[in-house]
Amino acid sequence: MSEAAAEDRGREIWIEKYRPQALDEIVGHEGITERLKQYINQQDLPHLLFAGPAGTGKTTSSIAVAKEIYGDDWRENFLELNASDQRGIDVVRDRIKSFARASFGGYDHRVIFLDEADALTSEAQSALRRTMEQFSDNTRFILSCNYSSQIIDPIQSRCAVFRFSPLGEAAIEEQIEAIAEAEGIEITDDGMDALVYAAAGDMRKAINGLQAAAVVGGVVDEEAVYTITSTARPEEIETMVSAALDGDFTAARAQLDTLLTDVGIAGGDIIDQMHRSVWEFDLGEREAVRLMERVGEADYRITAGANEQIQLEALLASLSLDSE
Ligand SMILES: Nc1ncnc2c1ncn2[C@@H]1O[C@H](COP(=O)(O)OP(=O)(O)OP(=O)(O)O)[C@@H](O)[C@H]1O
Numbered sequence: 001m002s003e004a005a006a007e008d009r010g011r012e013i014w015i016e017k018y019r020p021q022a023l024d025e026i027v028g029h030e031g032i033t034e035r036l037k038q039y040i041n042q043q044d045l046p047h048l049l050f051a052g053p054a055g056t057g058k059t060t061s062s063i064a065v066a067k068e069i070y071g072d073d074w075r076e077n078f079l080e081l082n083a084s085d086q087r088g089i090d091v092v093r094d095r096i097k098s099f100a101r102a103s104f105g106g107y108d109h110r111v112i113f114l115d116e117a118d119a120l121t122s123e124a125q126s127a128l129r130r131t132m133e134q135f136s137d138n139t140r141f142i143l144s145c146n147y148s149s150q151i152i153d154p155i156q157s158r159c160a161v162f163r164f165s166p167l168g169e170a171a172i173e174e175q176i177e178a179i180a181e182a183e184g185i186e187i188t189d190d191g192m193d194a195l196v197y198a199a200a201g202d203m204r205k206a207i208n209g210l211q212a213a214a215v216v217g218g219v220v221d222e223e224a225v226y227t228i229t230s231t232a233r234p235e236e237i238e239t240m241v242s243a244a245l246d247g248d249f250t251a252a253r254a255q256l257d258t259l260l261t262d263v264g265i266a267g268g269d270i271i272d273q274m275h276r277s278v279w280e281f282d283l284g285e286r287e288a289v290r291l292m293e294r295v296g297e298a299d300y301r302i303t304a305g306a307n308e309q310i311q312l313e314a315l316l317a318s319l320s321l322d323s324e
Helices: 003-011 030-041 058-077 089-100 122-134 169-183 189-199 203-216 222-228 234-245 249-263 267-277 285-303 308-322
Strands: 047-051 078-082 110-115 139-145 159-163
Touching (some): 030 058, 058 110, 058 139, 169 189, 169 203, 249 267, 249 308
Parallel strands (some): 047 139
16 A cells, blocks of 8 residues: 555544444344334334443434435425533533424424433433423424433333344445455454454444554454454453463453553453453353353443452452362
């Protein structure tokens, strides 16, 4: 790759460049896109609630819905708001009020996409529910959240709920292959496996990982992906866990240190990787169950604000003690 080409490649953001424009281009959620198309064809869009982890296509699907309904007029009839906006629900409500008054181009409804709806308190959600009712004649809401359980029942019951699960291996591979081909990037099989593993179902992560590895230049292989995404290789996690389970706390701790300090992986990510890999390690069922239980405890404490390194060391220590 020439220097100029490398520079160009660094400037464009591929998650935007390759964001699917139509529902048919969204990969891995065929059931969802089919249902959405039916609503659009019947000109009967209800309020929608999109629930699921980051980078799985919630925002992309909302924009695609707007494009399919309004065509070239979509920007005028689609308002994207973020519920975690520091200025609070009042600002969100004011913007909704002024936007909801009339559509552009004589459509029945305008669409309001409210990202991170689960960041709203229950009181703010009650206010939102009233706003949704007040403007239901001329607006449709698409609410996006990570956990639908954080959305109050009166809102859930007014929406058609869609669950965006983490994207599977085939879906991520399909999109990564298409982007690599369009960009003329060579990606090895182990590079692809590493990207899928590092992404953990998050397409944004996979595409960003590919772009970051490609900017460095050369073939995108396993080494490039693990380094650029600061992800531990599954075997590095396994070495650490196996040492602890064998009672060798010193070796386990040294491996943990390498991952935290030399590779630069966040403690929370190590816990996630341990969780995802438990059943792939060569462990007996009893050991796997023990490990799962300890991972759960450490995860809970870290989420509650405990020191990551201490929790990880305590986890390894408890596995080592169990082996005695
Ligand atoms: N199912 C998918 N098919 C193809 N590309 C996808 C898909 N999901 C995500 N992407 C890619 O990842 C990027 C981010 O996705 P998107 O903004 O839709 O995620 P999201 O689910 O709304 O995440 P968040 O909860 O963080 O807002 C998109 O711009 C697109 O390039």
